Amino acid sequence: MGKKLTRSFFNRPTIEVAKDLLGKYLIKGNFVGEINEVEAYDGAIDPACHSFNGKTKRTEVMFGKPGVSYVYFIYGMYHCFNVVTEKKGNGCAVLIRGVKPISPTNLKTNGPGKLCRAFNITKKDNCIDLCTSKNFYIEDRKVIPKIIKTSKRIGINKGKNFEWRFYY
DNA sequence: GTCCCGATTCTA
């Protein structure tokens, strides 16, 4: 249907990728959602970013190829889904915070934890290359958000000043 | 091994 996002889309400055992900379609098996809320995490200057204090087993994937999924477990009960951005080694990613459910339309997908629960995204979906996967990827269906809103990020205690949450 | 905290969500 749409065109799958390629490596070069993700291999750009994280803020740009974050904004450009709005209106794109997330595909996970039979689940489809239009991305409408994201947050940028730039490991170079952002203390809230998991990769800020260097590479660990968990954050290793963030230092890898752009376009690869970074899924982590949080608060003992939720998963959060990110896409790695920028060139290998930079440790940056975009958190997908919410989508508008397209298929099926009754899913509750407003919020990173709820999105992962609805789309069945778990640790086994960590480290998946979204540029080559057949059942987990993001595509462009030529939806252009008219107005992109910006705000501070949700639920963090560091890097509070960055206005790196984008939604519409 | 121990301890603290977290990119959330739901209830009130």
Place this chain on the structure above:
DNA sequence: AGAATCGGGACT
């Protein structure tokens, strides 16, 4: 405002 709930990471 508080609870639920447990893995990651820093530190001993």
